[in-house]
Amino acid sequence: MSFAQEAAFSNSLLTVMDNTDDYEALPTEWPASVHMMAGAAAGVMEHATMYPIDCVKTQMQSIQTVHYRGLRDAFVTIVEREGARRLLRGMSAMVIGAGPAHAMYFACYEKIKHNLTLKINGKKWKNSSIANGLAGATSTLFHDVVMNPADVIKQRMQMYGSTYTSCRSCMVNTYRKEGLKAFYRSFPTQFVMNVPFQTTHFVMYELAQERLNPTRDYNPISHILSGAIAGGTAAFVTNPLDICRTLLNTQQHNKESTVRGLKEALMLVYRTDGIRTFFRGVSARVFYQMPSTAISWGVYEFFKHVLYGQNKDREKMKTQSWVTPACSGNVVSTLPTATEKLE
Helix, strand or coil: CCHHHHHHHHHHHHHHHHHHCCCCCEECCCCHHHHHHHHHHHHHHHHHHHHHHHHHHHHHHCCCCCCCCCHHHHHHHHHHHHCHHHHHCCHHHHHHHHHHHHHHHHHHHHHHHHHHHHHHHCCCCCCCHHHHHHHHHHHHHHHHHHHHHHHHHHHHHHCCCCCCCCHHHHHHHHHHHHCHHHHCCCHHHHHHHHHHHHHHHHHHHHHHHHHHCCCCCCCHHHHHHHHHHHHHHHHHHCHHHHHHHHHHHHCCCCCCCCCCCHHHHHHHHHHHHCHHHHHCCHHHHHHHHHHHHHHHHHHHHHHHHHHHHHHHHHHHCCCCEEECCCCCCCEEECCCCHHHHHC
């Protein structure tokens, strides 16, 4: 092959890469810090934006407080009785926890998904629901270890009639009265809930992306829609366990004793009003999760796109193989351009 032909081939190959998978075709040694930075931004934006709805959801799920006729009634009642500021109480705890939790969550997911897909499919451009589900389930552990204490503080601040004046006072008071275990009492339940939630969430997101964005280009609309579909489906399926988690976190019930585990929580919730108690607040939870996960994926994919664009030229000089993390295992060999050869 002549030098001119090789240069033409090289330029055409790089043009195809730029047009087809410029965004998703990250290098194999792409640092975890990119996913962590994008994940942290996504987590903070998601929880801060949807926090008022999260507050309404928490109160609707309580088995002790006022029975609301629906999401709108709950929202209006909370504002009338406790003021609009009640909807934002506890937000600082959630924001502080969401950043590191989502940083670990997305970085772990991307790494495990990539490795598992390579083992399952080899060097083929093919999505693997098994890899996506297992990666989502595993990343849940890293997320929940960080997020559980923040959830406890946040939900105690959100409850109807809460006497805590700040997140710090809530944390100190809870620790003095119940010890460190109070911040992880709901951890088994949260983990059991989040494994099916995140498995469903990631599998549905990747499947939706296959339909809406098969080329895996950066497409904000497809990321947002896929996130909404995934979040809504996962939220509905796991609502019964979320009811139990809320009970364990807040200890808001009609008895003086402490509810200590998932079994006790399940029994107490069922005795309250039967099976339908497990679906209290399901509309609020779905309404919260759909835009929440849509925002999360939209922000995450945006920051991946921006960070990739800033580092693309530098990273191209470091590696000869590029892999599509969304469709792990798609390896494309790159050749230096004619300009690079002359240099």
